[in-house]
Amino acid sequence: MPNKTHDTPMLDELESGPWPSFITGFKRLRDAHQDARIRGMADDLLGQLEHSYETRKGYWKGGTAGVIGYGAGVIPRFSEVADQFPKSAEFHTLRIMPAPGMHYDTGTLRKFCDIWEQYGSGLIALHGQSGDIMFQGCSTENIQPSFNAINELGFDMGGAGPDVRSSMSCIGHARCEHSCYDEGRAHRTLVNTFIDDLHRPSFPYKFKFKFSGCPNDCMNSVQRSDMAVIGTWRDDIQVKQDEVRKFVQERGRQYVEDNVISRCPTRALSLMDDDGLQIDNRNCVRCMHCINVMTKALSPGKDRGVTILAGGKRTLKIGDLLGVVIVPFMKLESDEDYQRIVELAQNIIEFWADNGLEHERCGEMIERIGFANFLEGAGLEPDPAMVNHPRTNSYIRIDSWDEEARKWNERKGKAAG
Numbered sequence: 001m002p003n004k005t006h007d008t009p010m011l012d013e014l015e016s017g018p019w020p021s022f023i024t025g026f027k028r029l030r031d032a033h034q035d036a037r038i039r040g041m042a043d044d045l046l047g048q049l050e051h052s053y054e055t056r057k058g059y060w061k062g063g064t065a066g067v068i069g070y071g072a073g074v075i076p077r078f079s080e081v082a083d084q085f086p087k088s089a090e091f092h093t094l095r096i097m098p099a100p101g102m103h104y105d106t107g108t109l110r111k112f113c114d115i116w117e118q119y120g121s122g123l124i125a126l127h128g129q130s131g132d133i134m135f136q137g138c139s140t141e142n143i144q145p146s147f148n149a150i151n152e153l154g155f156d157m158g159g160a161g162p163d164v165r166s167s168m169s170c171i172g173h174a175r176c177e178h179s180c181y182d183e184g185r186a187h188r189t190l191v192n193t194f195i196d197d198l199h200r201p202s203f204p205y206k207f208k209f210k211f212s213g214c215p216n217d218c219m220n221s222v223q224r225s226d227m228a229v230i231g232t233w234r235d236d237i238q239v240k241q242d243e244v245r246k247f248v249q250e251r252g253r254q255y256v257e258d259n260v261i262s263r264c265p266t267r268a269l270s271l272m273d274d275d276g277l278q279i280d281n282r283n284c285v286r287c288m289h290c291i292n293v294m295t296k297a298l299s300p301g302k303d304r305g306v307t308i309l310a311g312g313k314r315t316l317k318i319g320d321l322l323g324v325v326i327v328p329f330m331k332l333e334s335d336e337d338y339q340r341i342v343e344l345a346q347n348i349i350e351f352w353a354d355n356g357l358e359h360e361r362c363g364e365m366i367e368r369i370g371f372a373n374f375l376e377g378a379g380l381e382p383d384p385a386m387v388n389h390p391r392t393n394s395y396i397r398i399d400s401w402d403e404e405a406r407k408w409n410e411r412k413g414k415a416a417g
Contacts, residue, residue, distance in 0.1 A: 004030065006047030010054065029122055037087075041121045041137060044085035051081065065092050065140050067147045071200045073157030074143055090139045091121070095132035095158035096150055097166045097191070100184035101174055102127065111153055119146035129224065130208060131168035132158035156195075162359075163201040164194040164349070165208045168221075172213035172231075178291065179213035180231025180304035181332040187211050189338050190345055197349070204356035204365075207349060214300060215286045221312065222323045226352075226362040227345060228309040233301035234329050236281040237290075243297035248275040260293050305331040308341070310348060310374075311363030321363040324371065326378065328385035344378070351377035376411065 008023075015021045029042035052058055065076040075093040082089035112133070116124055121137025128134045133155075138146060147157065159165035167190065170176070172183035190209050191198070210221030213231040221228035248256050253271060261269045265287055268280040277297070291298045308330070309323030327344070331337050348362065355377065356365045366374045375382055 005043055006050060008046050008050040011046060011050050025123075033122065035117060035122075038117065038122050040087035041091075044088035045091065045121075045137070048079060048081060048085040048088060051084070060091070065143055067144050067157065069199075070157050072160045072163050073199065075160055088137070091136070092138045092140065092143060094120075094135040094138060094143065094147060094150070095128065095130070095160055095166065096135060097156050097158045098127055098131050098133055098168070100167075100169045100187040101171045102131075102168075103171075103174065108153060112150070115146060115149045119149070127168070130159060130165040131210075132166045157199060159198045159206070161201040162203045162205050163199070163207070164197040164203070165206050166198070167191050167209040167211065168219045169211035170213050170218040172211075176213055177295075178216065178231075178288070178300055180233060180300055181213065181229075181306050183211045183213045183229075183231070186229055186306075186332060186338070186341065189342060193342050193345070194349070203349075203353050204358055204360050207352070207362060209345070215288045216292070222309060223312050223320070224314065225312050225323065226310060227348060228312055228323045229332075229341070230307050230309070231300075231304065232286055232307045232329065233304045235301035235303040237279055237284065237301055238299045239277055239279065240297050241276045244277045244294065245275040247294050247297055260290050263289055265289075305329050305333075306341075308344070310378075311361075311366045313361045313363045316361055317359075317364050318367060321361075321367070323363070324366070325383075325386050326375070326380055328383055344380075347378045 011023045014023045023046070026042050026046050030039055030046060033039050033042070048059060059080040060077045061080055063076040063078050066072075066074045073095050075095065077091045077093065079085060079089045079091070112124060112135075113122075116122055116135050119138060119142040120135055123136040125134035125136060135146070135150075151157075167187050169183040169187035170179075172179040172181075174184075187209070197203070207227070208225040209227050209229070210219040210225035211229045212219045212221050215230060215232055217228075217230055219225075221230060248271070253275070256271060261271060266280075266283040266285055268283040268285075269290060270278045270280075272278055277294075291300065306327075306329070307325060308327035310326045311321055312323035313321050330340070332341065351374070352362045352365055355369065356362065357368075360368075371386070372382070375386075
């Protein structure tokens, strides 16, 4: 093969299975790209990866690399074995903020490719876990000119390090009938508010926003974001009984019983004798299963808004955490509504910045200081919908309730004053 200077038997094995392998893409760059510089980078990259597999050790180290005026957005990668693989000795990643809803036209995508083939390795990942467009593989000297070219297209640097990270929002209003609010506006409003905190790290660790238009949560916001904004409704599910009956006639009552009725987590659904659907909306938990299966017949209610959760994250110090509800329901339509969500985010971030330990996510701080203290710090009132798990012991002590109530009222009085 042309330009191949490293044998990669262990990497070759990764292509032997039934699924596509990323190694195939690297080899395509090495063997077929018209630019000799990119072919050389891909070849040495494969060589270093094979070396890592042989020695069971990673050889990338961090450092300092960035663009003028920004403290975040570039992930430095310097090779510790650069003498053996000099053409990939520097393989930095530029994180670029995505458009809300991840909307691009083909012209923009082609320009991205042209820029990265001119300055980088040609490897682009759409998208990282924070939503960023990941331009992977750049030398230190090409970081600034490549960002300048991308910035000319109207795209800004994403987050990296202890800062507010780039946000993600689902396609929502643009093409999803389940959307309960304007995800793109919410996304852009919060990102614009915290743009300085995104570019200039100053926090204990990272803070992520994610926006999902309905409880399907296509952005995995409950699991992956410090503040999750999820579309929901507070009235009854909309039902088209004619479509329900048509669905039952096409699939059969047994199918509907097995795949819709019995899978409702709160047993809120039942089929009527005339093949219509009866819903106990008081017990509906908005899991979306029935709506997803019977899309033509069912849809979210008309009184739509958002539920806000805080503290979700992947494994770090204390393992995975799901977000906990902090605002059970709020409308998100008027300018005042958007100002309210901005103020809530500011309160949460300021409280976490003041009280979080180094390298501690917001959810870990909540676990450490207690949810009640977090609510007080964020300026939120407790609500029954915030209960994470009901008590399993019916016996409780009440002899200290009066004293605790007095302390709570004193704190509230001082806060109000």
